[in-house]
Amino acid sequence: MHFTCEISKQMTADVVVVGGGTAGVFAAISAAKSGCKTVLIEKNSMLGGTMTAAGVNFPGLFFAWGKQIISGPCWESIERTVALGGATLPHISFHPKHHWHEQIKLNPFVYTTVLFQMCEEAGVHVICNAMISYASEEQNGVRCVVTTKDGLVAIRASVAIDATGDATLCQLVGFDMLKSQTQQPATLQNHISGYVAHEEIFERVKQSFAPTKLPSHITADDLIGYLKRNKINMHVACVDADTAEGRTQLEKNALYEMMKVVCFLKEIEGLEKLTVDSIALETGVRETKRIVGKHIVTAEEYINGYTYPDSVCYAFYPIDLHVEKGIEQRFHEENVVSKVPYRALIPQKSHRILCAGRCVSSDTYANSALRVEAVCMATGQVSGAAASVMIREGVDAADITYQALCTTLHSMGAIVPNEVL
Ligand SMILES: Cc1cc2nc3c(=O)[nH]c(=O)nc-3n(C[C@H](O)[C@H](O)[C@H](O)COP(=O)(O)OP(=O)(O)OC[C@H]3O[C@@H](n4cnc5c(N)ncnc54)[C@H](O)[C@@H]3O)c2cc1C
Structure with a gap:
């Protein structure tokens, strides 16, 4: 079968960023603030990706051992959200009781509004409801075709940044990918209400617990925890969620499994009126594919705070691999902070394409952190700044000068390793 499709519109840009999520928004803002004509393509109707559409609205971690390690436009978005009443900054200490105490709970409505405003102020041309369908690297640039509400749009740009979470742009170009043997479960965020949680109900839950009526991993204690927190921890197996078929299956499974839990609970006296008030627009995916970059960050490098010759941002979070029964964690030694090398953002065979967000080049355990x-967000900022340096210096991603990249990052308030700690 051979189809010829009509392109309804042609566009040119210095930088095209695919994916307006956690990383992509800051890739686009950083590129635009550095003087690049920037287009941002997002498949959803809102910006923020997993943070807004999937309801994982609690970013970690901007601080390590009592000091700020990540700043720049992404931190400005947090400050602006706080100023609008959409977040409260946590108390920061050298030794927090739990690392997640230093995550910042954001109101998704306020946060996505702030992201649109910041993009507009920086001059980013945002196109929502648009999905990348084709991409190729060409002499001194990248060509992509995007499916939009009003037809196919062809975009020619000097640099493209893949911030899709799934490395979709890189997959379309044909770059090599890394994939863990088992992908971490995905989670459908939700809120439940319509009952008063008390000991008698918990006792009834224990007595009527019937594993055959529930998803296999759920225990009676889990159910009690859901009732206490007004939220069902709806983890589902995640297989190939970077494909349309895999993603569809994932969304169906999450809904069906959650319906089983809700129906089971509603049969218990006192929970008849339990209701699911809200679910996230999409199930939160922890992991799909990652690029094979010019460097692959390993768990040992990560947890020991290895300093690379091209370290471009800090990272601080324990290794945190969600497995079938619980989480495998590994914590940093005191005062150790991880770094990310610029080469982890460059696909091995790429000239003009960079990558940011969870699909950066890293092994399974390093990626879990x-x-x-x-x-x-920090890798997003690095990719946007790097794109601007590529254009200024007229070179490929791998050939920019490290000093120029650091200076550009510094000029937008980003913290660059070796200068702060
Ligand atoms: C359940 C869960 C719990 C988590 N808990 C925490 C936590 O406690 N703290 C923490 O800091 N992190 C947590 N994370 C991790 C974190 O949320 C994600 O790893 C991070 O948000 C990923 O950012 P990203 O920019 O790579 O992807 P995303 O934020 O998902 O952005 C990708 C964007 O690209 C868009 N897109 C995708 N494909 C296309 C396409 N083909 N064309 C156009 N647009 C496209 C998407 O719509 C999306 O907006 C959690 C993740 C999950 C799923």
Whole structure:
């Protein structure tokens, strides 16, 4: 079968960023603030990706051992959200009781509004409801075709940044990918209400517990925890969620599994009126594919705070691999902070394409930590700044000068390793 499709519109840009999520928004803002004509393509109707559409609105971690390690436009977005009443900054200490106490709970409505405003102020041309369908690297640039509400749009740009979470742009170009043997479960965020949680109900839950009526991993204690927190921890197996078929299956499974839990609970006296008030627009995916970059960050490098010759941002979060029964964690030694090398953002065979967010080049365990939101934002900023340096210096991604990249990052308030700690 051979189809010829009509392109309804042609566009040119210095930088095209695909994916307006946690990382992509800051890739676009950083490129635009550095003087690049920047287009941002986002498949959803809102910006923020997993942070807004999937309801994972608690970024970690901007601080390590009592000091700020990630700043720049992404920190400005947090400050602006706080100023609008959409977040409260946590108390920061050298030794927090739990690392997640230093995550910042953001109101998704306020946060996505702030992201649109910041993009507009920086001059980013945002196109929502648009999905990348084709991409190729060409002499001194990248060509992509985007499917939009009003037809196919062809975009020619000097640099492209893949911030899709799934490395979709890189997959379309044909770059090599890394994939963990088992992908971490995905989670559908939700809120439940319509009952009063008390000991008698918990006792009834224990007595009527029937594993055959529930998803296999759920225990009676889990159910009691859900009732106490007004939230069902709806973890589902995640297989190939970077494909349309895999993603569809994932969304169906999450809904069906959650319906089983809700129906089971509603049969218990006192929970008849339990209701699911809200679910996230999409199930939160922890992991799909990552690029094979010019450097692959390993768990040992990560947890020991290895300093690379091209370290471009800090990262701080324990290794945090969600497995079938619980989480495998590994913590930093005191005063150790991880770094990310610029080469982890460059696909091995790329000339003009960079990558940011959870799909950066890293092994399974290192990625389980690097994927957190503040780090995704920081790699976004690095990719946008690097794109501007590529254009200024007229060179490929791998050939920019490290000093120029650091200076550009510094000029937008980003913290660059070796200068602060
Ligand atoms: C359940 C769960 C719990 C988590 N808990 C925490 C936590 O406690 N703290 C923390 O900091 N992090 C946490 N994380 C990790 C973190 O949320 C993600 O790793 C991070 O948000 C990923 O950022 P990203 O920019 O790579 O991807 P995303 O934020 O997902 O952004 C990708 C964007 O690209 C868009 N897109 C995708 N494909 C296309 C396409 N083909 N064309 C156009 N647009 C496209 C998407 O719509 C999205 O907006 C959690 C993740 C999950 C799923």
